């Protein structure tokens with residue numbers, strides 16, 4: 001069994017998220033499903049929201065179809081059940097709905113194609129995964145567009161990031177954007193969080209932790225970079241952030257760090273960071289340290305060197321540069337190799 | 341299995357496949373330009389293309405209208421309708437519905453987000469004076485409506501949603517060049533997830549190039565296209581929030 005599949009099974013569930021539409025998420029799902037079938041791994045499949053239709057709603061291009069082998073589980077909206085060629089047995093409802101109807105769990109009786117339209121929100125997705133995980137070895141989640149929220153450790157046990165020629169016009173551009181996104185997802189964990197601090201972050205609170213203890217900020221959100229935050233920051237403090245870390249807040253902290261020196265920000269996981277790539281570079285060079293409560297297990301970056309219009313970038317070059325810049329992450333093209 | 345129902349374009353007679361096409365070429369009007377237009381239509385697969393109109397559209401450009409016959413047909417039994425399903429109510433019925441079934445005023449925050457500066461669409465839905473003879477959401481006594489205007493960053497919209505404890509967010513996107521709307525709209529979904537708010541708001545997007553299907557793919561609850569009226573939006577919000585409340 002290859003290393004990726006082994007790691008994925010250990011995680012229990014795996015989100016395939018993309019840098020953009022048509023980055024190759026569905027191809028990757030098919031690759032993983034095929035590998036799992038060879039090795040007798042029982043799989044379940046769902047998605048973040050609507051996906052997997054035969055044409056894509058942006059470019060009206062045919063999309064790759066997903067094929068499930070007999071015995072696999074599928075969690076999809078009731079309305080999608082009749083859309084593929086696979087013969088399905090309805091097992092049970094979940095009482096969770098998306099705009100196409102109730103999400104139901106079905107078992108594949110005869111191999112064929114399926115349409116997957118899973119839960120819209122991460123909280124529903126986590127529930128659907130747990131409803132399937134007792135009966136399968138691995139639950140795969142097909143991401144939508146460029147949304148990465150499904151890779152949060154509170155939702156899935158691991159992630160694969162799909163990238164490729166659709167992301168930028170040249171190798172340098174694809175590498176820059178991909179490395180930036182991968183590094184956000186792989187942000188290192190803060191090892192010194194105590195139980196109170198963890199609870200605060202989980203509950204979406206905002207606080208400053210310093211030698212003087214934990215001070216909870218009377219703010220509902222820091223998403224728009226409220227200036228009041230500055231009043232609470234002290235040298236060497238940790239800003240605990242239960243929500244999103246945005247450009248506005250990053251600007252504020254960069255300013256403060258010039259005055260205060262070292263400080264760190266702790267977010268729940270890498271999906272909470274919304275700092276643009278340019279500002280992120282400034283942060284990396286500054287005395288502001290960004291850490292996470294729960295690290296995402298980014299197991300692989302998959303590369304599709306061809307874009308929607310058939311334009312091709314040198315795949316081997318992309319893969320070798322990305323492998324160098326992302327040590328520990330396996331980088332491969334699911335259409336070209338078996339991965340390792 | 342539903343029975344097949346094939347349709348073709350209609351011109352003078354059923355199933356003749358007649359279509360009309362218009363486009364501009366970077367050529368001055370003349371015999372060569374006309375021939376180029378005809379050839380282009382032929383390459384698009386139209387049978388017997390005929391250039392029926394050619395006019396200068398700025399120096400060195402020509403605008404064409406071409407007639408032709410399209411061979412293709414579609415089977416409507418194989419298609420999924422991708423419109424928001426709305427049981428429309430009248431202005432008074434909507435207010436009464438909210439009052440009786442939900443029992444509190446609904447908080448609705450609207451904005452045209454990102455770099456997009458088009459306000460007319462979202463104003464049509466929100467403004468007191470309304471659109472197409474219908475009052476906008478601001479006029480509803482059982483809706484508290486905030487219209488934040490245009491070029492609103494997603495972060496400000498999220499902060500406002502939190503402050504007002506919004507039940508529904510209305511996002512307008514008109515400019516779709518280079519797919520700017522896609523990354524902007526999906527960023528909002530992700531921000532709401534990161535803030536732990538996504539499951540608590542009804543997330544709605546609208547605009548002339550927005551379809552319900554695209555909205556769903558972006559993680560929104562509903563998408564509204566051209567010609568949307570305030571009543572359709574208000575009916576949808578009221579019924580959907582009531583449905584969710586029922587669990």
Ligand code: B12
Nearest residue numbers: 456457458459460461510512515516517546547548567568
């Ligand atoms: C007026 C206008 C402007 C005005 C806007 C003034 C203002 N305060 O809004 C000005 C002159 C500023 C402008 C600027 C630009 N514009 Co302009 N503009 C238009 C125009 C002529 C009309 C748009 C309009 O008001 N429609 C009327 C409203 C009522 O319709 P609507 O927006 O579709 O809204 C309805 C539905 O879509 C829906 N709806 C819309 N939003 C929402 C939201 C929700 C939640 C819901 C439920 C429903 C909903 O309900 C509404 C009522 O039915 C259109 C062309 C046209 N004829 O459509 C171009 C157009 C939209 N503009 C365009 C462009 C490119 C621009 C510029 C980029 C031009 C430039 N190169 O600088 C700039 C952009 C500036 C920016 N940063 O955004 C393009 C967009 C192309 C594209 N798809 O990307 C268009 C289509 C013109 C064209 N053919 O090229 N523009």
